[in-house]
Amino acid sequence: MILLALYLDFFKIGLFALGGGLATIPFIYELGYSAGFFNASEIANMIAVAQSMPGPIGINMASYAGFKVAGFWGAVSAALGVITAPMITIAIIAKALQKFIHNKYAAVAFGGAIACVCALISAAVFDMLKTALLRPEITQTLEGLVDAIAMKNIIFFIVIFFAIRKFKWHPFIYICLAACGGCFVKF
């Protein structure tokens, strides 16, 4: 039963995650807190793994989330779920690709949906930054907020971010560097 529920949840995610694998993040966030499957830092771990392992990020995210909920078969149902809707869509439009590319309605609706997806991902990343850069145990009160700011983490974030913008290395390299950093510095 849980496998079927997972399949359906991820079918919906596959249908609405427009613009690539990153768009699955806010939907998995929502699934996480509405069903109580996983919390913000677990989702952040999931993304870290999904980004550093081979394979498309969307399918990796689905597999990991499915595994967390129901083990290997959970991973299978979530991955199958997330690929079903795209498969059906492609099967339907494959015969008339050119017509679809030049369809004005599709292009306009898609433009609005992408703006929406940008906001959804931003909100999820904002939450993730909160858990990554603040000490959650002392952010309960407003007075504690100043003490909660983890300076080391913020400096690390800024350094990594500028390195990404400047050097444009492969994401895997930053993941490795961060993992090394985590061995020696306590964040």
Add this chain to the structure above:
Amino acid sequence: MLKQKTSLFELFITFAKISVMTFGGGYAMLPLIERELVAKKHWIDQKDLLEFFAVSQITPGVIAVNAASLIGQRRRGIIGLVAATLGVAAPSVIIITIVAAFLSNIMQFEIVGNIFAALRIAVAALIINALFPLFKKGITGIFTGLLFLITFIAFYFFKISPILLVILCAAATLIVAKAKGALK
């Protein structure tokens, strides 16, 4: 050359191989598909590939899956589509299961927790960086900027279902375009 029959097994294995070699999402797949399927196997030509990627980006779901579905469909119809797509998904499921099972056993060690604390910071930075091109495509004027703001607030503070928000934004954009006479 394009007429040559491709076996389903070959479709599955080829896409599994491409999936294993892809690090960091669907866009990273493009050069691999180009090398394997255009230059080596001649399954599709350059023009097809660009068209496929254009379609993949405006249809729902993971870009890699869409591209695999299109190429599988082109080679062998519906069953080809299924074989190619399962090929893309299979390695992910296996690799992630092994990694996730392993991680859940070592997560209680302090050093692993600390490594992940560092990874979470790096991943947040990577995602923000990956958002730049999406923002360029998505936030194109006052209207889309407004949509962005409203969606952010609705999702972050009011926990409104993201599916509902996507539908509403698409509908709102259509209605505004229609009112402006931009359609037809």
